[in-house]
Amino acid sequence: MRWPRRRSQSATDLTVEPAAVRQRAAEAGMPLDASQLTAVDALSSSGSSGVFLYGPVGRGKSWLMDCYFDLLPTEHKTRVHFHTFFAALHALLHRHGHRLDDALDDMLGDVAVVCFDEFQVDDPADGLFVRRLLDALLARSVRLIVTSNQPPSGLMPNPLFHSMFTDAIALIESAMLVVEVDTGVDYRTVESSRDRTGFATGRWIHAASVADAATAGLVWPEPTEAVVLTPNGHPVRALATRPRRGQVWFDFADLCATPTAPTDYAAVADVFTWWVISGVPDPSDMEREPTRRFVHVVDVLYDRSLRTDLVTCSTAEHFLSRAGSFTGPDRTISRLHSLHRSAPPHQP
Structure with missing residues (x-):
């Protein structure tokens, strides 16, 4: 218009x-x-x-x-x-x-x-x-x-x-x-859970197995659910798309270790309102380009106020404590802080 x-x-x-x-x-x-x-x-x-x-x-x-x-x-x-x-x-x-x-x-x-x-x-x-x-x-x-x-x-x-x-x-x-503008206080890190909306309704899920993910309420994708999306004509592999729930599930490597761009993430975000990203590596293991793309993914999802679940083999505390190894900007760490923590069940 x-x-x-x-x-x-x-x-x-x-x-x-x-x-x-x-x-x-x-x-x-x-x-x-x-x-x-x-x-x-x-x-x-x-x-x-x-x-x-x-x-x-x-x-x-x-x-x-x-x-x-x-x-x-x-x-x-x-x-x-x-x-x-x-x-x-x-x-x-x-x-x-x-x-x-x-x-x-x-x-x-x-x-x-x-x-x-x-x-x-x-x-x-x-x-x-x-x-x-x-x-x-x-x-x-x-x-x-x-x-x-x-x-x-x-x-x-x-x-x-x-x-x-x-x-x-x-x-x-x-x-x-x-x-x-520098007050010396990051208000996002002290935001109360009752104020959570959009991106911050997502979870940081420490899941070492499919069973752990199920305990956290996630249904791990079957191999037959994999699909190649083509935002802006660029192929991006998704582990699953579940339109009824508005959910799209990516592996970190498929989303961030291949040539993708913020415009691609924005196009997918126009369709799916709940993102799950599994296989997120330790900050010290992230290479420069995948890190840059991960930052852009977080930016797009945060700006769109979309629920985002991250599934990793390490706890949020471990990841965030290794922030010194993370080459992304401070705002990304701050935004990741806002996600709920979900740990696997205690193993005897």
Whole structure:
């Protein structure tokens, strides 16, 4: 659906009153610290093309973005996980003959504010395109609100490719207010079980056998249930698909050790609302590319609020205690912390 062309908007239409944010925080029982108050001031400022909020996981960046988005006095706004936006934009680019402006017209219409959650760039090909995207969005006078675990200078961290992204980093730092948000507390790790929704309704299942999985309430796939899915035309083997339950079951190696992409995970997530991933290895045994894909899987499932069960031969405590061996970002470990623990029965 194409939205009507943008109507003129004044800068004040794209800001919120700091007092309104503070009131929301008070109602939520969330005292704002100095860094969060600085972020509130930045979101309330009309003197920039956007705000780049960065800091460790669970420090309130997404909450601040959500609050800004809810209070923003305009309907011409959109909030989206960066991976989801990227996947949708690539699909539209193909439809529009790779004309970026036409694809953005189709996707955004008269949107005046774009909120990107979990902004990250680690792929060289994506890096080149992100620079074009930033230029195009700023040329449309779109106000960008971004959350990231890294400062702009930490994007594209691979030293072999970092230099190719320095122009984009300079653009972010010159066009946007960059604010670090770090309360020192990861609120996700102290979230109570009664607050669990979406991704966090899933379980970390320590299952050394099929019987252990059955005890945890999972029916292990029969060999005849295996099927090859083709999201975006890419073959991905699933151990089972159970449409009546909305369940898809993957082995880690099939999902993450083969050439798959976030767009593939997103396409499967459009169909199945309950994911089971078995055979998840110890962090120290994960190679670089499977780790990167696992991070993207968790990002997509977390963003879509889909139940996710991980079946491993090690306990969650063991896996998470080995986080130093895990080359993925801290946000992934934080999200895995939110899963229920389910252990096999005691063996005499």
